[in-house]
Amino acid sequence: GIGVDVIRHGKFKAAVEPFIRNDISPENKEQLSTLLNDIWGNISTKIKASRKLDDATFKTAVDSLYGFMPELVVKNKLADQLLQKSEYENLIKKQLKLKSDEKINRISVNKYINALDEEESSDNKIAVLYAAGEIFNGDEYQNIHSEKYVEYIKDLAEDDDIKAVVLRVNSPGGSGNASDEILFELQQLKLKKPLVVSFGDYAASGGYYISMAADKIYSSPNTLTGSIGVFGMIMNFKDLANRNGIRSDIVSTNANSQVYSTLSGAAPGTIPILTRSVESTYKRFVYFVTQNRKKSFEQIDAIGGGRVWSGTRAKQLGLVDELGSLQQAINYAATKAKLKDYSLDSYPRKSSPLEEFFKQTEEDEIAARVISKKVGKENYELFQKITNPKLNNGVQMALPYQITIK
Structure with a gap:
């Protein structure tokens, strides 16, 4: 008795499939097979060479x-x-x-990293802005919240000691609107100083979108890359409610004032306008990719449609410039800024141990840990997808996969 209205652009945009199908689609199976074989090819080649x-x-x-x-x-x-x-x-x-x-x-890895941070500073700095997690609207510290990241980016743009910026992306995407806000500010920063992007495990959908201001993009061979596509999804409990004698009456001033509700579903005009919104957002997505990758709409659309690629395949398709590490991206940023001596600054700034402790004692954090422990981590993540209002507030640029290498 639970219904769902789905609007998406891209037959490979599989994030909604668990809600509309009872089996995997041929398109999703095809892209997963290509992706996993690319990743396995990279891993197995190195193992065979190492073990002879x-x-x-x-x-x-x-x-x-x-x-x-x-x-x-x-x-x-x-x-x-x-x-x-x-x-x-x-x-x-x-x-x-x-x-x-x-x-x-x-020495632990953390202590080693902290020791590196204590190196003598230079007047010339390269900032590494870490964009890790899902993309949301708002100003919270966890994940990538647009208001916080707009603030970080503006600070980096205005800091004369910062000569270049490396954006380290490790994100499966999220809110389309939040991604757009972040991309705009990165474009403004690029007008003032070099901007180089380095991909971590994920740079998909909104994570790929915010990278479209880059002078150059580095990816690892196994990075989940692309997923150029968007979707919107509306849940309702209309049939379930009616079976149990629960209903609602609507009084409104205009034809589609209600838009949608969990008890009555979507208004007649809601799905058509959301479809236009999704299509418009997809075209905007592809436009920025065409500008950054210097390809036609048709070329990007052919490899877009929500499809996820490995970093290796993304390099072949022209979605990234080089296969390389974060350090290689930093080296290129230094060259682009014509720097020989420089120090590194990391953003967001690290929280103190006391700040981290108090963050963990917030009511929502405690509740989340209790629920996660009771139902299991994977079930809790699915629960978040369905109930978190930040993940259901408009058109989404989000990745449907979490790849685990065992």
């Missing part, structure tokens, strides 16, 4: 799940030897030429 294995031997080891059995791991050259933890410790000590009774001096 031929294709047939490696395929047999993988297909037979030899990785689950320690003795088969060594026998099939997936590892060199089996060691207990203490034996491994002794092996490290031997490499470091330490005595058996000496301790190994370890």
